Every structure is written in C-alpha cells, then in structure tokens.
Amino acid sequence: MSPSPNDLTPVAIPEPTLKRLPYYYKFIQGQREARREFVSCTTLAEALGLNAIQVRKDLQATGAVGRPKVGYHVEATLDAIEECMGYHNTQDIFLVGAGHLGQALLAYPGFSEFGFNVVAAFDSDPAKVGTEFAGKPILEASRLSDLVRRMHIQIAILAVPATAAQTVTDTLVQAGIRAIWNFTPTRLAVPKEVLVQDENLLASLSVLSKQLENSRVKSHKESTHGKPEEL
C-alpha cells in the first residue's frame, strides 16, 4: 500500500502543519527582504518560538529541500509553500452577514496576498443592501443562492447571527458551496462532502481563560508548598 513513485495525489498535510506554514512564509519573506539567501530550521524555530525539528518536518511536507549546514533556499522555499498552499490560484469567496464582524473581514487587506478575493457580501438589512464597504458591494441576501451557483463560488464566510446560521448554511449547501468558514458559535449540519472550518471565538477565549486558571493553580502550588513542584 506504499504510494507508487509517481502517484501525484498530494499527501495530506496535517492540519497543525498547515496552520504553521503561513508563519514560516511570512518570516522567510522577511529574510528575503533582508537579502538572505538561505534560512535554517534553527533560525526559523528560534524566531517563531517553535521546535526546530517540527519546522523541518513541516517544510518537508511542502516539498522544500534543504542542504546540510546551509539551510533552505529562501526563494525556493517560498515557492514551495506558495505552491503547496495554493497562494497562486485566486479563489473567489462570498461573505454572508455584513455585521460588525463581517465588515471587519471585508476590510481585512491580507486576503489577497494569500490568493483570496472576497467579491461580495450579502445581508438582509435593507439599509446595508446596495451600499459598498471597503470597495465590496453588499447585496440582498435573497440573491445569494443564485449567485453562488452562477459564479461557481466554492467558499463562503458565514458571519451571520447564530439564529440564522443553519438556515443560511442550508441555502449555501443547496447552491453548491464546497466549504464554509464558520464564525458563528454553532455546529453546522452539512453533508459530509462540504467542509466546515469553525472559528468559534468564544471557545478560543474560554480555552485561554481556563489555561490561565490552570497555570495560576500550578504556580501557586509550586511557590507555596515549597519543594514539591509537581505531584
């Protein structure tokens, strides 16, 4: 069951790796601007607060190759990451829900650098419909389905109130959406071929708060009881 040598199926890259690649990309871009030709895992790891071995494995996953004692060629590695992450091929995306969060996303300048193009936003508020925000038109929500279909939009950003989340999702799915970036605190029910990436802000904040509490207890135990620093 080993992959045949010329099996072109991209080996699935672990999600944690995918999330780190943009950091490497950004840092290596900085190195390019500093006119460095090579960059080593050690340097990357130190700068980003990561483990050097992990960095090496991550870069390996992109297909980048390095040279012992020298490191990775800056240009070649940037290319490898771009190629791997698909920063080249521009994707058109729809934003659904032009509330505060939606507007913040519309205004976000960074998308284009990574090959994303938010072409339009949709909202049900008549006061917003017909206007523009950050140069993007805000369209009537009822047109969403039709436009997803006709423009073959594959990715949608869901930034509507939680109460509307599933309804809008159903619309999107029926219109043929392939992936949803979900900013609502709702678990969406979708057919298994539709991808959902949850961005649950409250959950993240809760995690942070809980970890903080843990660390507080731990350090309290360490510092108070004197020696038994653990167990």
Next chain:
Amino acid sequence: MSPSPNDLTPVAIPEPTLKRLPYYYKFIQGQREARREFVSCTTLAEALGLNAIQVRKDLQATGAVGRPKVGYHVEATLDAIEECMGYHNTQDIFLVGAGHLGQALLAYPGFSEFGFNVVAAFDSDPAKVGTEFAGKPILEASRLSDLVRRMHIQIAILAVPATAAQTVTDTLVQAGIRAIWNFTPTRLAVPKEVLVQDENLLASLSVLSKQLENSRVKSHKESTHGKPEEL
C-alpha cells in the same frame, strides 16, 4: 503514581475538549429551555455531529456524572461545565486596537455570558480616543501599561496591526499581563509564563482552502473521471 483521592489539582483538560465544551453548554441550555431533565451523549453527539464516545469523555473531564440508560442531568451538567470553564468568575479584559476587528469584538454581545467583561479599548488614533464604542470607552494607548497594572488585568485582546504586535506585547508583558488573545498574524515572543492563544484568521482560511483542494483531487480520482460538470 495515581493521583491521591483528594488531590484538588485540576487535571489539565485537553485543548480540543475545552473547545468543544461551549458547544455542549449551548446545546444543553437549549434542552433546559425545552424542559428536558436529562440528556444523553448520543443525543448530544447527533445534534453536534460528533462522536458519542468523545462527548462522554469530554463531559467526564468536567466532572459531570451520568446515569446509565438515562443520561446526564441537565442542570448538574450545566453547572459542571460552568464550574470547569470558570463561567462564574467574571474576568475583566482589555482590548488593544480599536480598528475594524477590534470594534467587532467590542460589539460582540456573547462575552458576558461566558464570564468575560471587556472593560475598555485602547488605540493610538486620536480621532478614536475619548469616544465610546458599544458602550466601551476607547482610551489613549499610552495609558495601557498603567491601567493593566493598576486594575490587575490578566487577559488582553491584541487586535493591532501586525507591525505593532510585538511592541504592544512587550508593553503588556511588562505591565504584568498573564494571557494574550492574539489576532495578529504574528508569533509573539513572550516569557513562558505568559499564555498566548493565536487566532490567525488567514491561517485558518488557508487550511480550509487547502483541504478543499485535497478533497477535490480525491473525489476526482474516486468518481471516475466521468463528466466534469465544472472547470
């Protein structure tokens, strides 16, 4: 080396679990409103698109106990999650950077429900300083350090431009911040006792896009190269 029975050290709960707990919480609240007294893992799992065994393990981590054939007591389980996640004890938070994203976070109504209270925002734009947004004052950035110290603020939301990220972080750390919720696409350098939760939106979107690409290749390979209805 089993923990002694009355060891009160909270067993560190896995981060994936922490991220799922808010979903359980929300759903079980719904069950309470529907006047149900018990809820089972099976029900939860089905509603949220998760694995029942996983739900059970997650709930076990909170200390909630269930009864075979009956399920978990709604009230008791809500309490357990609240207790575990610290929804009871209100945390005061500062927001740094009142741009589009910062404003969206300021306007977000959900924080208070989970025990968070954004007390003020900070920005360096004189046009914003002195105004209010969503009832929260926007203060001069130079006062950040002093107020973090005096008010014993432990958590800060970082929503400044990437260029300012590390500088502001250093200020926060010196002022004694304990945790940073980082919305900039930068890996922050902090002492190890300071917690950072990264919320790298571009990274998440990249992941989604890459997974979409993978699934496309896969399904293309599987489903005969029949009739390409698109592309």
Next chain:
DNA sequence: TCCATATCGATAAAACCTTATCGAAACTCC
C-alpha cells in the same frame, strides 16, 4: 588537507487525542 561543527533527512520513540470494546447499571415493556 583534515577536523570540528552546524544542519539536513530518515527513522524511531513518546505524547497526545480519538475511537473501540466490554461489563454494569437502570429503564421499559411484557
């Protein structure tokens, strides 16, 4: 030229998270 050192690639070990299995408890229906 040769040695010391930094770094890569590959493979192995460890840690962590998810999924499976199984016995026991408790409810329902006969």
Next chain:
DNA sequence: GGAGTTTCGATAAGGTTTTATCGATATGGA
C-alpha cells in the same frame, strides 16, 4: 418480576502529532 435495550464508566486499541536519535553532508578554519 424478568428479558431486552439503552447508556454509562473504565480500559484498551488505534491514529496522529510532536520530539528524539543518528548517520550523512557541507562549510569554515587550523
């Protein structure tokens, strides 16, 4: 009241991600 079924809790198996180890290679300096 007993059989059947659902569901829990505990433990084990499986998978994935992180960290470690080790030989090989390239560079710089003696």
